[in-house]
Amino acid sequence: MSRRMACQPASSNDYVRRLVDLSESLSKMPDPRKKIMGMPSTSKLLVASFLLLLLGGCGDSVSPYDYIPVTGSVTYEDGTPIPSGGFVLKFYALDAPEVKNMWPRPAQADIDSNGKFDCVTSYKYGDGLIPGKHRVAFFYATDKDGKLLVPKEYTLAGNSPLTVSTSDLPLAIKVPKP
Structure with missing residues (x-):
């Protein structure tokens, strides 16, 4: 079971401020190429590997958009819950x-076993959706035997007939049974 963090709206200004601070710090650093050129090749490889690991998985993405925190539920049109949690909604x-x-x-949200979702994520965990309309597609919406829990067209990002708007919060998504 994944551990969920409290959702808090992200601020674009915070990201920009952090990016400017980082840029200023980097401009004051001495040129590392001068020291690396004289190193033995094994040391160069270790330094390069360390830098790759350090830079590869770190840092927040910077987005120029404002976001609205979003929560909601997913059921069949008749109001019955979809029988399996653990699938993902993608918002385009x-x-x-x-x-x-x-x-x-595109944003995404994990659906729990009760058909509920919170902490919709676009750039930073729980930041939400940009204001406006979004096409919604289901991913991993199958039962234990691999049978689709929603009609196939709802699993195709470009063809899903399902749309939502951030003006209708919390979202109450209803889909037909397959």
């Missing part, structure tokens, strides 16, 4: 991007 923004030529990253 439908409105034109605020920032020219930069579509926002």
